[in-house]
Amino acid sequence: MMKMLFLASAALVLVGCSTDPKDLESSQVETVTVGPTMVNCVGVGARKCMTVNGAAYYSTIKGFDYQPGYRYQxxxxxxxxxxxxxxxxxxxxxxxxxxxxxxxxxxxx
Structure with a gap:
């Protein structure tokens, strides 16, 4: 009986740790360069954007605290x-x- 409870618990833990396969298929790890200044960019309205690999990037980088005046890798x-x-x-x-x-x-x- 204890052995069955252990196996059932282990199975639940493994299922809970699964990763969305769609996210894995569409993601990759890479190195990017973030420029030292914000640039003018236009979408729905005029705004400022970071430059990532030399191009305006219209979003933020999750977990990154941008400070102007620095070039980041x-x-x-x-x-x-x-x-x-x-x-x-x-x-x-x-x-x-x-x-x-x-x-x-x-x-x-």
Whole structure:
């Protein structure tokens, strides 16, 4: 009887730890560069955006605290946010989740 209870408990723990396969299929780990200044960008309205790999990035990086004046190298998990056919004008196709700040370098004007 105890053995059955143990096996049933173990099975529940394993099921509870499962990861959504869809998220795994559409994500990848990569290194990105975040620029030292915010740039003007336009979506629904005018706003400021970070530059990621030299292009305006219309969102935030989950877990990352951006400070102007520094160039960052980040290790991130890149996850597809939208169907490529239906990306809003002021959004990014991808979402970035911070894994690690590799470097933070002060940039003088």
């Amino acid at each position: 980040l290790k991130v998990k890149k996850v597809q946010n939208f169907d490529p056919k239906n990306v809003p004008a002021d959004a990014s196709l991808y979402r970035y989740d911070l894994i690690k700040v590799i470097s933070k370098t002060a940039v003088s004007n």
